Amino acid sequence: MSLKIIVLAKQVPDTRNVGKDAMKADGTVNRAALPAIFNPEDLNALEQALRLKDAYPGTTITLLTMGPGRAAEIIREGLYRGADGGYLLTDRAFAGADTLATSYAISMAIRQIKEYDLIICGRQAIDGDTAQVGPQVAEKLGLTQITYAEEIQKVEGGKITIKRRLERGVEVVEGKLPLVVTVNGSAPDCRPRNAKFVQQYKHAKTITEKQEADADYLNLYDSRPYLNLTEWSVADVDADVKLCGLSGSPTKVKKIENVIFQAKENMTLEPTDEAIDTLMRELILNHTIG
Amino acid sequence: MNNLFVYCEIEDGQVADVSLELLTKGRGLANTLGCKLEAVAAGHNLEGIGAQVFPYGVDALHLFDDARLAPYTSLPHTSVLVKLFEEEKPQIALMGATSIGRDLGPRVSSALGSGLTADCTSLEIGPHEEKKENKVYENLLYQIRPAFGGNIVATIINPECRPQMATVREGVMKKEIVSADYKGEVIRHEVNKYVSDTDFVVAVIDRQMEKSKTNIKGSPIIVAGGYGVGSKENFQLLHDLAATIGGEVGASRAAVDAGYSEHERQIGQTGVTVRPKLYIACGISGQIQHIAGMQESSIIISVNNDPNAPINTIADYVITGTVEEVLPKMIKYYKKNTK
Ligand SMILES: Cc1cc2nc3c(=O)[nH]c(=O)nc-3n(C[C@H](O)[C@H](O)[C@H](O)COP(=O)(O)OP(=O)(O)OC[C@H]3O[C@@H](n4cnc5c(N)ncnc54)[C@H](O)[C@@H]3O)c2cc1C
Ligand SMILES: Nc1ncnc2c1ncn2[C@@H]1O[C@H](COP(=O)(O)O)[C@@H](O)[C@H]1O
Numbered sequence: 077m078s079l080k081i082i083v084l085a086k087q088v089p090d091t092r093n094v095g096k097d098a099m100k101a102d103g104t105v106n107r108a109a110l111p112a113i114f115n116p117e118d119l120n121a122l123e124q125a126l127r128l129k130d131a132y133p134g135t136t137i138t139l140l141t142m143g144p145g146r147a148a149e150i151i152r153e154g155l156y157r158g159a160d161g162g163y164l165l166t167d168r169a170f171a172g173a174d175t176l177a178t179s180y181a182i183s184m185a186i187r188q189i190k191e192y193d194l195i196i197c198g199r200q201a202i203d204g205d206t207a208q209v210g211p212q213v214a215e216k217l218g219l220t221q222i223t224y225a226e227e228i229q230k231v232e233g234g235k236i237t238i239k240r241r242l243e244r245g246v247e248v249v250e251g252k253l254p255l256v257v258t259v260n261g262s263a264p265d266c267r268p269r270n271a272k273f274v275q276q277y278k279h280a281k282t283i284t285e286k287q288e289a290d291a292d293y294l295n296l297y298d299s300r301p302y303l304n305l306t307e308w309s310v311a312d313v314d315a316d317v318k319l320c321g322l323s324g325s326p327t328k329v330k331k332i333e334n335v336i337f338q339a340k341e342n343m344t345l346e347p348t349d350e351a352i353d354t355l356m357r358e359l360i361l362n363h364t365i366g
Numbered sequence: 367m368n369n370l371f372v373y374c375e376i377e378d379g380q381v382a383d384v385s386l387e388l389l390t391k392g393r394g395l396a397n398t399l400g401c402k403l404e405a406v407a408a409g410h411n412l413e414g415i416g417a418q419v420f421p422y423g424v425d426a427l428h429l430f431d432d433a434r435l436a437p438y439t440s441l442p443h444t445s446v447l448v449k450l451f452e453e454e455k456p457q458i459a460l461m462g463a464t465s466i467g468r469d470l471g472p473r474v475s476s477a478l479g480s481g482l483t484a485d486c487t488s489l490e491i492g493p494h495e496e497k498k499e500n501k502v503y504e505n506l507l508y509q510i511r512p513a514f515g516g517n518i519v520a521t522i523i524n525p526e527c528r529p530q531m532a533t534v535r536e537g538v539m540k541k542e543i544v545s546a547d548y549k550g551e552v553i554r555h556e557v558n559k560y561v562s563d564t565d566f567v568v569a570v571i572d573r574q575m576e577k578s579k580t581n582i583k584g585s586p587i588i589v590a591g592g593y594g595v596g597s598k599e600n601f602q603l604l605h606d607l608a609a610t611i612g613g614e615v616g617a618s619r620a621a622v623d624a625g626y627s628e629h630e631r632q633i634g635q636t637g638v639t640v641r642p643k644l645y646i647a648c649g650i651s652g653q654i655q656h657i658a659g660m661q662e663s664s665i666i667i668s669v670n671n672d673p674n675a676p677i678n679t680i681a682d683y684v685i686t687g688t689v690e691e692v693l694p695k696m697i698k699y700y701k702k703n704t705k
Contacts, residue, residue, distance in 0.1 A: 176476060207472070209472075216476060223465075224465060247572065248572040249570050255567075326527040327481035327483060330508065332521075333520075340681065342681050345685045347686065347695070351685075352695045353695075364665055
């Protein structure tokens with residue numbers, strides 16, 4: 077038995093390494109200061125797909141990512157680890173999408189891919205931590221979902237068995253294919269890049285990237301069609317522009333505020349024995365501790 | 367019609383704390399809006415639910431009692447809410463930002479085409495003016511949450527779509543009853559009218575729920591560590607101090623991500639919210655997502671080698687030094703001066 081798997085992966089700013097230069101003086105986010113990375117839980121999702129491919133030969137993995145042109149990097153990263161192909165969904169009309177407009181666009185692209193047994197995505201993307209896109213894509217496609225997967229245990233006779241990690245425990249559930257699975261960060265880490273695949277795919281490019289590439293190896297793409305990464309626009313996936321991007325987003329940002337904390341009057345201490353002894357004495361005397 | 371709905375999570379016949387907290391908040395918002403507060407409970411053996419929720423000021427409780435609705439699975443609970451909301455047209459729907467709420471909320475919002483804001487830290491009612499279209503909206507739900515990057519807080523609204531949906535984490539809102547004998551109405555629904563057989567496509571084969579190992583939410587003293595603690599070994603210092611003065615250990619997300627501490631202990635927007643008597647922040651810079659979860663602590667001590675760490679602005683005592691030098695001194699003094 078072989079499976080057709082779609083993995084949803086997003087390129088995100090690395091909010092875990094937000095440094096001091098992450099905010100500009102005017103209070104807006106300095107995106108340039110944040111490296112763009114493969115959303116961590118989407119790597120866990122990819123690993124679950126790769127394990128299914130190991131277990132069920134003939135299985136294919138297709139990555140789908142929506143983002144600006146440079147998000148093609150996500151597809152290459154997937155190919156380097158053993159995925160078979162990918163699509164970049166990119167169009168100005170997708171900009172400003174909230175999770176609902178994002179899920180709509182992604183679900184339309186999945187309809188374009190047509191054949192699939194399983195859609196695997198990360199639980200949540202670290203830029204917003206919403207965890208909404210997986211379940212919303214499932215709803216839009218009329219599929220059920222199994223969220224917070226830690227381990228896909230087996231796929232047999234059209235059924236899938238999954239261990240889920242919940243806030244206060246674990247659950248083992250069984251569902252019928254096709255469906256959407258969202259994978260938790262507690263699932264195994266993704267395997268590293270495979271040198272052979274890196275060699276094979278390092279020149280894989282989208283049409284836009286090719287336009288910027290050296291004429292020298294443009295003919296490479298004709299002799300090696302697997303190096304062509306498909307780029308899709310709103311029109312390519314038959315999406316309704318009104319339902320995409322900002323106009324397709326029911327939620328609006330009313331206001332963004334810089335947080336200025338009500339600064340308290342505080343006491344600054346040196347880390348000397350005396351200063352700390354005095355502080356501790358005070359806390360014991362006023363019954364904060366002890 | 368157009369009331370405020372709260373989806374109640376139930377485990378072993380008990381309504382989850384987060385749901386009671388949302389009922390408390392919901393009651394306040396409903397008062398501002400002049401509408402009713404309605405609760406939804408879907409599960410099995412729900413006889414005791416009314417007595418648990420009515421004191422929070424619930425005007426109507428919608429019961430969906432069926433053996434197939436417990437334990438929770440996505441599709442049947444979605445069908446219940448989607449159909450109920452189509453009938454009742456709530457203006458606002460709230461649920462916990464829990465394993466269940468974050469599975470259910472997005473699905474319901476997608477089916478109804480209404481917006482959903484995850485992990486709100488504050489909910490308010492207010493107007494909105496759309497200048498371009500010269501439109502004024504009254505009584506919108508302001509869904510307030512820290513956003514991307516750290517130093518900003520965003521107010522999200524859904525001007526056109528209903529219900530306005532939001533999830534909130536456990537502990538963010540306060541839980542407070544209105545009156546022990548508040549009277550509401552129980553509405554029992556026929557489950558088969560809401561769910562179809564094809565909704566039962568996921569079977570729960572095994573389920574093991576555990577009581578949480580830590581009690582940071584209830585602890586009067588919290589010693590919390592951040593990335594600045596530097597290692598898992600150094601985190602032991604925090605455990606020693608907490609054990610000495612009788613507290614629990616908490617952590618920032620950066621410390622959890624680095625593997626210094628367990629996820630259960632994460633404090634902040636995407637962790638637990640705490641209001642202890644004493645909060646000792648060790649090697650924590652104090653990004654808004656962290657502060658969102660601890661700013662209501664009575665006394666805050668910051669131990670940080672950077673005198674300009676943002677957390678210092680909300681601290682009562684700032685010790686400018688390293689965790690490695692300061693904590694052992696605290697432990698030593700306490701041990702010497704108490705029995
Ligand atoms: C959507 C979203 C949700 C988030 N949710 C949360 C959340 O729930 N909780 C949370 O905490 N964060 C959350 N974050 C992350 C948050 O923005 C910060 O990145 C995080 O809180 C930083 O943790 P930190 O203070 O431990 O690390 P850092 O910012 O790296 O700070 C380390 C501090 O330690 C000090 N230091 C270094 N060495 C020492 C030493 N030897 N002794 C003493 N001090 C030292 C440094 O001066 C510095 O101030 C979230 C982020 C996003 C985008
Ligand atoms: N733009 C995107 N492109 C591809 N996948 C996405 C995108 N946005 C979200 N996803 C998927 O949906 C998951 C949840 O995202 P979020 O709802 O933003 O937290 C992510 O882990 C991805 O797997």
